[in-house]
Amino acid sequence: MTRAAVRSTSLALAALLAACAPAAGDRGVSPDAPLTDRMKVADAGAGRAVxxxxxxxxxxxxxxxxxxxPNxxxxxxxxxxxNSQRFGYTAALQAVGGMWTCARLDRWLTNPAAVVxxxxxRFPGLRDGLDRADVIAYLYANGGGTPDCR
Ligand code: HEC
Known part of the structure; x- marks a missing residue:
């Protein structure tokens, strides 16, 4: 398949998956709600699946x-x-500076290449804001303490 064909196939697949996803979350918070609201219902267990x-x-x-x-x-x-002592990070990511925060992770995981x-x-990003909140909660649950955005 050509690159364009692969792209249009994966776009069609993404559209199909989006159509199957619940519009306003069954947790009472929309995937497009502000991060603080999404983090209130974020679930590290669901984040493990994400x-x-x-x-x-x-x-x-x-x-x-x-x-x-990196780990x-x-x-x-x-x-x-x-985060990893041994991983060969790009200069682009290393030049960002500062610490990871909830808000930064939310932006990064929406579309890494657009943010940095x-x-x-090479990851297109998580389009669903509740998936992002869940996976962020999962990262906090693995050596991270309490999320700074609740
Ligand atoms: C195809 C491989 C790949 C996938 C899939 C992927 N990542 Fe990454 N990730 C990387 C690479 C490579 C880097 C280092 C990027 C750089 O140096 O520019 C990275 C960096 C990161 C960092 C920054 C680490 C640090 O030390 O600052 C975070 C956080 C992260 N990824 C989270 C995630 C999460 C969460 C997911 C799933 C939703 C994910 N990644 C999916 C390859 C991937």
């Missing part, structure tokens, strides 16, 4: 190594682009 999409590249347990992406244990306490131009994280 993390399957990340697990091709990331591990999240303490002491597990890097794969195609994410404790990333919510880390400086951006510095030149990043090597």
């Amino acid at each position: 993390f399957r999409q990340c697990a091709a590249c990331h591990t999240v347990n303490q002491g597990t190594g890097d794969h195609d992406g 994410l244990y404790g990333v919510t306490r880390a400086r951006v682009g510095h 131009r030149g990043t090597s994280m």
Whole structure:
């Protein structure tokens, strides 16, 4: 398949999946609600299932190594682009500066390449805001303490 064909097939698939998703969440909070509202209903257990999409590249347990992406244990306490000592981060991500926060993770996970131009994280992003909140709660549950955006 050509690249364009792959793209249009995956767009069609994404549209199909979006059509199947509940419009306003069955948790009473819309996927498009502000982050603080989404985090109030965020569920680390559901985030564990969302993390399957990340697990091709990331591990999240303490002491597990890097794969195609850096280990994410404790990333919510880390400086951006510095959670793993050994991983070869891009200069683009390392130049961002500052610490990861809930809000930064929410933007990053919406569309990594748009937030950090030149990043090597080849992931289109999580379109559903409740999926993002859930996976953020899961990251906090793995070495991160209490989310700073509740
Ligand atoms: C195809 C592989 C891949 C997938 C899938 C992927 N990532 Fe990544 N991720 C990376 C790479 C590579 C980097 C390092 C990017 C850089 O250096 O520019 C990264 C970096 C990160 C970072 C920053 C780490 C730090 O030390 O600052 C976070 C947080 C992150 N990913 C979370 C996620 C989450 C959550 C998901 C799933 C929703 C996900 N990633 C899916 C490859 C991936």
